[in-house]
Amino acid sequence: MKILLTGGTGYIGSHTAVELIKLGHDVEIMDNLFNSKITVLDKIAEITGVKPKFYQVDLLDVNGMDKMFAEGGYDLVIHFAGLKAVGESVEKPLLYYKNNVGGTINLLECMKKHNVKKIIFSSSATVYGEQGVTEMTEDMQTGVGITNPYGETKFMIEEILKDVAKAEPDFEAVILRYFNPVGAHESGLLGEDPNDIPNNLMPIIMKVSLGEIPELSVYGDDYDTVDGTGMRDYIHVVDLARGHVAAMNKMNPGVSIYNLGTGRATSVLEMVAAFERASGEKLPYKIAPRRPGDLAKICANPTKAEKELGWKTELDIEDAMRDTIRYLKNVKKK
Numbered sequence: 001m002k003i004l005l006t007g008g009t010g011y012i013g014s015h016t017a018v019e020l021i022k023l024g025h026d027v028e029i030m031d032n033l034f035n036s037k038i039t040v041l042d043k044i045a046e047i048t049g050v051k052p053k054f055y056q057v058d059l060l061d062v063n064g065m066d067k068m069f070a071e072g073g074y075d076l077v078i079h080f081a082g083l084k085a086v087g088e089s090v091e092k093p094l095l096y097y098k099n100n101v102g103g104t105i106n107l108l109e110c111m112k113k114h115n116v117k118k119i120i121f122s123s124s125a126t127v128y129g130e131q132g133v134t135e136m137t138e139d140m141q142t143g144v145g146i147t148n149p150y151g152e153t154k155f156m157i158e159e160i161l162k163d164v165a166k167a168e169p170d171f172e173a174v175i176l177r178y179f180n181p182v183g184a185h186e187s188g189l190l191g192e193d194p195n196d197i198p199n200n201l202m203p204i205i206m207k208v209s210l211g212e213i214p215e216l217s218v219y220g221d222d223y224d225t226v227d228g229t230g231m232r233d234y235i236h237v238v239d240l241a242r243g244h245v246a247a248m249n250k251m252n253p254g255v256s257i258y259n260l261g262t263g264r265a266t267s268v269l270e271m272v273a274a275f276e277r278a279s280g281e282k283l284p285y286k287i288a289p290r291r292p293g294d295l296a297k298i299c300a301n302p303t304k305a306e307k308e309l310g311w312k313t314e315l316d317i318e319d320a321m322r323d324t325i326r327y328l329k330n331v332k333k334k
């Protein structure tokens, strides 16, 4: 299959590119390189033996996308491109709505013009908002109690895809709601670039380990959880990448929605301990007050993906820590 990955030099896109190329698919990547590096293409080539064709094109550049689609002849688009820093989205909401929602509308128009009917979209567990529930299933209500513009963009794009599918009976969309992606490729060549503004746990652990942040702040140790700290469903990025392959193989007209998570929640202190075990180093941390809006525990119910896609996670936190540390060693070498 000929597949376009928007945002394909990014963290999740690059790991998905590797899985698709290994299966013999013809993968092309478009990215504006805002949050990723062109050198990722060489890393993909080092792992797979194939360097994907690359377009440095922005979702907001309609002419550039039109040209790319005219050349491409794609069967499927996997749409990773988007801005993802939750805190930044609160400060710059228009940037997020324009880039993520406006950019996706441009992409969908371009797909329609060039007769591309299939899309897989990177959504997020944030669409479930704050409902006081710890285990999320796909049929739960979404869009209520979302606390930031980033999450709103994911919700809005989901609604847009549903409306397009209603209007066009041969349109096929899969919405994948990711939980908390962590880890790196086992080669140590691909991972989450710690140059990002860290807003979630693993990049902060990486920055503490690199000595760029003095210590990890653990927000709250008095939640009703195993050790009082917040618990999340951390999914290894390679399992997540394989979830896209499984989804791609079972596409149908209309919109299908799947949670991609492990179904197990891990606490912040359990993550710290796993990092310390894998690295052999002590990770300095301090307990800080709870952050407003944080929930005690959020976890995927991944049963639907298992039943319908035949997909489930195979890697665990120990694998994620081992692979992250291998990637960190490469980063430190530079």
Ligand SMILES: NC(=O)c1ccc[n+]([C@@H]2O[C@H](COP(=O)([O-])OP(=O)(O)OC[C@H]3O[C@@H](n4cnc5c(N)ncnc54)[C@H](O)[C@@H]3O)[C@@H](O)[C@H]2O)c1
Pocket: 006, 007, 008, 009, 010, 011, 012, 013, 030, 031, 032, 033, 034, 035, 036, 057, 058, 059, 060, 079, 080, 081, 082, 083, 084, 099, 103, 122, 123, 124, 125, 178, 179, 180, 181, 200
């Ligand atoms: N990493 C997570 O924790 C997480 C969780 C849930 C959902 N997601 C979603 O998954 C997708 C991929 O996330 P990631 O972690 O790989 O992020 P990433 O930042 O590593 O990758 C996204 C890529 O999109 C590119 N991009 C952004 N705006 C663009 C534009 N206008 N035109 C072209 N390229 C553009 C960036 O340069 C980057 O390479 C995103 O849509 C993100 O919101 C991520």
